[in-house]
Amino acid sequence: MGTRFPYGTFVINITACVLIGFSLEFLDQHVELNPSWRYLIPTGFIGAYSTFSTFEWETFSNLQIGSFLIAGSYVGLSLVLGLAGVWCGVRLAKWLP
Numbered sequence: 001m002g003t004r005f006p007y008g009t010f011v012i013n014i015t016a017c018v019l020i021g022f023s024l025e026f027l028d029q030h031v032e033l034n035p036s037w038r039y040l041i042p043t044g045f046i047g048a049y050s051t052f053s054t055f056e057w058e059t060f061s062n063l064q065i066g067s068f069l070i071a072g073s074y075v076g077l078s079l080v081l082g083l084a085g086v087w088c089g090v091r092l093a094k095w096l097p
Contacts, residue, residue: 004067004070005070005073005074006054006055006058006074009051009054009055009058010074010077010078012049012050012051013050013051013052013055013078013082014078014081014082014085015085016046016047016049016050016085017050017081017082017083017084017085017086017089018085018086018088018089018092019042019046019049019089020042020046020047020050020086020089021085021086021087021088021089021090021092021093022089022090022092022093023041023042023046023089023093024038024039024042024090024093025089025090025093025094026093026096027041027042029093029094030096055074055078058074059071059074059075062074
């Protein structure tokens with residue numbers, strides 16, 4: 001998806017941020033588990049869903065061909081919207097009874 005800006009990886013990584021924020025907060029508030037087990041779902045399954053290595057490769061590739069604006073936008077938007085996604089996931093989990 002996307003020939004210049006890597007939209008596909010971007011969308012996957014932002015949704016993974018929402019999911020990890022939600023799952024960590026939900027499991028912390030609603031499930032009695034040992035803290036070590038509480039991280040199994042977020043880091044194991046959601047971590048496998050997100051694509052950090054692909055993000056790095058796409059950024060590197062854009063830098064190699066001189067697409068500095070695209071690489072910088074990708075990194076900046078991923079950081080800002082990723083943090084916003086985690087925040088939204090946490091807020092959603094807190095909103096649930």
